[in-house]
Amino acid sequence: MKITGTCWVAQGYVMAYDIITQPFWTAPIDPKENARWVMAGVDEAFNRENGFASQGYSFIVAGHNFAGGGKSIEHVITGLLGAGIKAVFADSFSRLQFRNAINYGLPFITCKDMVKGCQTGDLLEWDTETGLIVNLTNGRTFQSVPVAPFVAEVAEAGGLMNFIRKRIAEGTIDQLR
Amino acid sequence: MPGMTITEKIIARNSGRKRVVPGELVWVNIHTVMTMDYLGAQTFAKLHELGVENVFDRDRVICVSDHLVPPPNEKFATMLNEWRRIVRAHHITHFYDLGNQGIAHQIMVEKGHVLPGTISIGTDSHANTYGAVGALGNAVGVTDAAVAMATGKCWLRVPESVKLVVHGEWHPYVMAKDLSLYVMGMMHWNGHLIYKAIEYTGEAISQLGMAGRMTLCNMTVDLGAKNGIIAPDAITRRYLRGRTSEKYTALQSDPNAEYEQVYEIDLRQVGPTVARPHRLDDVVPIEEVEGIPFNKAFVGTCTNGRVEDLEIMARILRGKRIHPDVNMLVVPASQAVYLEAMKKGYLATLVEAGAAIDTPSCAACAGIHTGVAGDGDVILSAGNRNMQGRMGSKKAEIYLTSPAVVAASALFGKITDPRKL
Numbered sequence: 001m002k003i004t005g006t007c008w009v010a011q012g013y014v015m016a017y018d019i020i021t022q023p024f025w026t027a028p029i030d031p032k033e034n035a036r037w038v039m040a041g042v043d044e045a046f047n048r049e050n051g052f053a054s055q056g057y058s059f060i061v062a063g064h065n066f067a068g069g070g071k072s073i074e075h076v077i078t079g080l081l082g083a084g085i086k087a088v089f090a091d092s093f094s095r096l097q098f099r100n101a102i103n104y105g106l107p108f109i110t111c112k113d114m115v116k117g118c119q120t121g122d123l124l125e126w127d128t129e130t131g132l133i134v135n136l137t138n139g140r141t142f143q144s145v146p147v148a149p150f151v152a153e154v155a156e157a158g159g160l161m162n163f164i165r166k167r168i169a170e171g172t173i174d175q176l177r
Numbered sequence: 178m179p180g181m182t183i184t185e186k187i188i189a190r191n192s193g194r195k196r197v198v199p200g201e202l203v204w205v206n207i208h209t210v211m212t213m214d215y216l217g218a219q220t221f222a223k224l225h226e227l228g229v230e231n232v233f234d235r236d237r238v239i240c241v242s243d244h245l246v247p248p249p250n251e252k253f254a255t256m257l258n259e260w261r262r263i264v265r266a267h268h269i270t271h272f273y274d275l276g277n278q279g280i281a282h283q284i285m286v287e288k289g290h291v292l293p294g295t296i297s298i299g300t301d302s303h304a305n306t307y308g309a310v311g312a313l314g315n316a317v318g319v320t321d322a323a324v325a326m327a328t329g330k331c332w333l334r335v336p337e338s339v340k341l342v343v344h345g346e347w348h349p350y351v352m353a354k355d356l357s358l359y360v361m362g363m364m365h366w367n368g369h370l371i372y373k374a375i376e377y378t379g380e381a382i383s384q385l386g387m388a389g390r391m392t393l394c395n396m397t398v399d400l401g402a403k404n405g406i407i408a409p410d411a412i413t414r415r416y417l418r419g420r421t422s423e424k425y426t427a428l429q430s431d432p433n434a435e436y437e438q439v440y441e442i443d444l445r446q447v448g449p450t451v452a453r454p455h456r457l458d459d460v461v462p463i464e465e466v467e468g469i470p471f472n473k474a475f476v477g478t479c480t481n482g483r484v485e486d487l488e489i490m491a492r493i494l495r496g497k498r499i500h501p502d503v504n505m506l507v508v509p510a511s512q513a514v515y516l517e518a519m520k521k522g523y524l525a526t527l528v529e530a531g532a533a534i535d536t537p538s539c540a541a542c543a544g545i546h547t548g549v550a551g552d553g554d555v556i557l558s559a560g561n562r563n564m565q566g567r568m569g570s571k572k573a574e575i576y577l578t579s580p581a582v583v584a585a586s587a588l589f590g591k592i593t594d595p596r597k598l
Contacts, residue, residue, distance in 0.1 A: 176332075
């Protein structure tokens, strides 16, 4: 499948703390609700209701340790999902939010040096099967690291909750190894 | 065939495998799951969303009140009431609430809920602390915690291991925290240590007590690592005696285990170390920041709120008064730490020197409880994070360092090298 959309490109280090700021850490985990103030701490332009979500970006392009700083809150992921983000491409991801992204089926795709070849607003085309990303605005291409089969399986189930619910219902939890 | 690292052995053992290799995704059995007042209600809500009413083992789900106690406002009081109702409804055996509380990670180790050779997870990032006893400690979100509470299982990716071999002797005023910050300055947040298992070893680690080992493993999450671990030895066994009656297996890395990187560190190069405001990897030797004035001093947290930390402060502050322009807040990491520090006279020494002692909790560390930062504050802290706004106001600055540096500096109201006292 090919997904096309515009991207927002991070300038520097993006922390989980800034994607969801402190007043919202205990809000209900809900994509619509969390999207209202997602990225509020990342850029002053997003620090208003639906400031980021209203931009209509499909992708985020970032450097190392995206969503780092060590916050375990899942609002970071649901907020991005609620804002319409289809994938995040980065040199590397913080492991806590990498887990959360997998558990919610939001593709966190490792891809080197995309920040150097993209600008905010560029139109990207992502081939989910081959992992090839084409910047349709400037013609540059990037090859991302393939997604592990387990990650695809969880995404297909609609997230870890569904994945586990199904196995509890089938009585096959003990077969998970 | 190459050998396995301690982290690989723990994952293999708890996933029913003879062998695992880095990059493999496996389901592991979980020894204990920790959740706390701040995210616990969300965790139990997720458990119910799975259609599960009861936790997999009520002795192995550990609940702790640490972020919100005692409640400083109505919102937290109401959250706590709901939290207590939920914990009781699930008949959780080990509930550490106000009066028996402590910071969750301190409680997990101190009360013997993490054991060598096992895997424990928690809904707070500093769960890496459990590596101090040779366990695999991992922070997870509420979904992972709920799945583990329901099933006793969690998925893990086997990390590549990085070995840090630390040589030399500890100067009395150079602490594990200095080494943590030194490594942070060495590695930066450039992706080097992300997802990695960091194994601390070498003669300097063998000399280190459990408090220092907890500090080192605790801060591996801030290096971006998956876990930090120190192989169990006589110090570990002595520490665990009386804290657990369960049998455990003390695993060690094989001599021919494969590491992605091995770094050798000589303690002669590690002096008192400071991370400058807003970036944890903006680390400098104390010489570069000596003399910088500050108005608040803070020692506590899951990183540096233990008896040994309070002891070194008491040694520095005994018979002296801290500078009148400095507000110093000291928060023991648990009730047990509080009591021991009280009996040993450390708290009296600190109070006589002009420090304020607060009830064990996460306190100001995450900027949501006691002692938060206001506009214009310059804080010298022995906590674990210094990003803008971490302790409250975005117009505050946080310098991170060891309890010894905080104590020495508090005497003068400016950053001071404790070795020069």
